Amino acid sequence: METVMMILIMAIIGSLIGGLTNKLAITMLFKPYEKKYLFGYALPFTPGLIPRRREEASTKLGEIIMGHLLTPEVFVEKLNSENTRNFLVLFIDQQLDTMEREEWSTSYVLNRIHPTLSEKILQGLNDEIYKNVEKYGNDIYEKNIDELIPSESRLKLDQYMFETHKMILGKAREYIRSERGYHDIYTMIDEFIENRGRLASSLKVFFSKDSLTLRVQSEFLKLLNQEKMNNILQTFIIQEYDELRARDVASFISESDKGKMLSNVSTFLQQQIDIEEKLNIPLYKLNPELFKSFQEKGKYQLVENIIQYLGKNFEKILDKLQLAQLIKYQIDNFELSKIESLVMEVSSKELRMITMLGFLLGGIIGVVQGIIVSIF
Known part of the structure; x- marks a missing residue:
């Protein structure tokens, strides 16, 4: 026990x-x-x-x-794996359907990333427009007139300026011969006689105002028909034209006026492009054909690109x-x-x-x- x-x-x-x-x-x-x-x-x-x-x-x-x-x-x-591909395609389809149904715009997508991103991008694009306008404006401002004229236009302009004196002389002759030209010459002679004292007044004794007017009119026409006058006017026009082409744009526009012009051009372009309006257009409406093509085919290529990149x-x-x-x-x-x-x-x-x-x-x-x- x-x-x-x-x-x-x-x-x-x-x-x-x-x-x-x-x-x-x-x-x-x-x-x-x-x-x-x-x-x-x-x-x-x-x-x-x-x-x-x-x-x-x-x-x-x-x-x-x-x-x-x-x-x-x-x-x-x-x-x-096939499951991953199907999941990605389904996810993209869901996002596209939501995007179309709720009419997502570029601005909406950007603001989902950050509340002020759309505003910052809009400001950035407008600033970029102004910078480019300012850059090209300054380039033009520093050039002379001749550099801004295209070669084909310069040839046409040279030819036109070479013949301009003929047009001017023709217009001058038409004016002198016209009733208005006669009246203007008559008026100037009348004012000359009235304002030049006794010597000028004595002309009225020998010549009437009408005869003086006709005489002056005739002398003007003779002067305009002389070859020497033709050459003088042509030379003067060509010289002035060449001097004008050689001048810088800066000689015509002051710095302050340049700044105002650049600002006005920038504002005009911003209004014409209207980036804000385009940012608020629904994405599927920006290019309906491209959006539909992406829905049908593009999404599969996107999935393949994602998988290849990640792989x-x-x-x-x-x-x-x-x-x-x-x-x-x-x-x-x-x-x-x-x-x-x-x-x-x-x-x-x-x-x-x-x-x-x-x-x-x-x-x-x-x-x-x-x-x-x-x-x-």
């Missing part, structure tokens, strides 16, 4: 030692979370295994996930994302209590079995020890 009691007691003691040891070992996986001290000395096995090795474990876990599980090849294979650059993208470091950072900053509760929740049944196995093995060892002691 004493032997049986001894074996039973040793079995109970062994069972408790085995079970509680396993229970303590499981608890020490996480606890304590921090290093503990006694009389200024750090206690062994503190902190627990996982808190102590968390940084090393997070680094290894990140490397394993990115090195063996989430590799670029895995992503590329997923990208090239070629996915390794670079993953390197830039630094997912291994991100995984490490997330694990390092995850609360230990939550990790513990998560592990316990997932493996509670197995951990209980390990504890029970400790009780069982401890009891068996206690029985074996009791039998050995009773025999010897």
Whole structure:
């Protein structure tokens, strides 16, 4: 009877030692979370295994996930799958339908990216118009007239100016012969006689105003028909024309007037182009044929381009994302209590079995020890 009691007691003691040891070992996986001290000395096995090795474990876990599980090849294979292609096509279709139904404009899309982006782009385009107008305006301002005339136009203009004297002389002769010309000559003679004193008044004794007018008219016509007058006028016109062509635009327009002209031209172009109105036109109305073509065919090419681009650059993208470091950072900053509760929740049944196995093995060892002691 004493032997049986001894074996039973040793079995109970062994069972408790085995079970509680396993229970303590499981608890020490996480606890304590921090290093503990006694009389200024750090206690062994503190902190627990996982808190102590968390940084090393997070680094290894990140490397394993990115090195063996989430590799670029895995992503590329997923990208090239039919499901991914169908998903992208469906997504584009949904966006196009929404765009058409809600009449998305360029301005609306830009403002979805940033509330003031449309306004900034509008201002930027208007500023660009002014800069270009100012640039070309300044270029023109520094050139002479001859540089601004196209070669073909210059030939026509040269020919026209070479013949201009004939037109002027012809018009002058027509004027002198006309009733108006006669009247104007008569009026000037009358004013001359009235304002020149006795000498001029004495002419009235010998000549009437009408005869003087006819005489002056005749002399004017003789003068205009002389070849020398023809040459003088032609030479004068050509000289003035050449001098005009050689002058800079700046000699005709002041700096202040130039600034006003450039501003007016810029404002006119902005009004004619009306960028703001175009930004508010629904996208599908900007070019209906192009929009329809994209709906029917273009979207498939876009999907292929996206997949090809991502496939070629996915390794670079993953390197830039630094997912291994991100995984490490997330694990390092995850609360230990939550990790513990998560592990316990997932493996509670197995951990209980390990504890029970400790009780069982401890009891068996206690029985074996009791039998050995009773025999010897």
